[in-house]
Amino acid sequence: MKPRTFPWFSYTFIIVGSIVMVFPFLDMLFSSFKGAAEYNNIHYTLLPEQFQWDNYANAIDKLNLGLLFKNSIVKSVSTTVLVLLTSAMGGYALTKLRFKGRNLIFRFVLSTMMFPAFLFLIPNFYIMVHFPLAGGNDLFGEGGYGGLAATPLALILPFAVSAFGIFLMRQFIMGINDAYIEAARLDGASELRIFFQLVLPMTGPALATLAIFEFIGSWNEFIWSLLMYSVNQDLATLPVGVQMLKSHLDPALTQPLVMAALVISTVPILIVFVFLQKYYVRGMMNSGMK
Secondary structure, three states: OOOOOOOHHHHHHHHHHHHHHHHHHHHHHHHOOOOHHHHOOOOOOOOOOOOOOHHHHHHHHHHOHHHHHHHHHHHHHHHHHHHHHHHHHHHHHHHHOOOOOHHHHHHHHHHHHHOOHHHHHHHHHHHHHOOOOOOOOOOOOOOOOOOOOOOOHHHHHHHOOOHHHHHHHHHHHOOOOHHHHHHHHHOOOOHHHHHHHHHHHHOHHHHHHHHHHHHHHHHHOOHHHHHHHHHOHHHOOHHHHHHHHHHHOOHHHHHHHHHHHHHHHHHHHHHHHHHHHHHHHHHHHHOOOO
């Protein structure tokens, strides 16, 4: 029997890699406590010489953080819930329901993932502005003053369906035994009852994995939120607010405040990941994503 050797190289590689990954976050955290002069000092130090605790109060005051947090929470939570629902329903329909053209629809869904998101900015904006019977528009989407583009729905609706989410949920639902579904059908259960009471509880790991991806992506999304900010400034989210803080004030003086704002905006993402990370690996493995 060969003696067991300690994998020094593997552990060393993991430790070094972890330090490299964590260092930017530590730099952001400690920079948020530095003064403007110390932050711009040519001699770099990780720890601040004197902690400027009022950086966070100043960042909250200058950013109108209450409004930004509310908009970001409403957008991220609503988008995540809608994506989870539409992805699970789409994955179930494309896996367990038999109808003509099912595979063609799935291929079409996958094909949409090849297009860059920027390609849909103008069409989505046009749809929001000319949404029928919204914002004073008539039935044909004309004559109004912005349609849905001036409402919180403009931050949510364009992201309510995810092709990646449908693919992920389909891969997971494929592993559910058809015998359970057929037994429920024989007992007279409707498809909605089968989906919500039988299939959906079995997809917990996949839903948690998709929730992490979607919440982080929605929370950090910037381009579309900036576009909606140009229509209605009350729709500003945290990424837009941080960018406005950098643009309207002297960067040499406000960079520590920006770092403080970034730390605050990172907290919800960390909370979501901490609560859902135990499902992450299980959901990815069970969905065939390696």
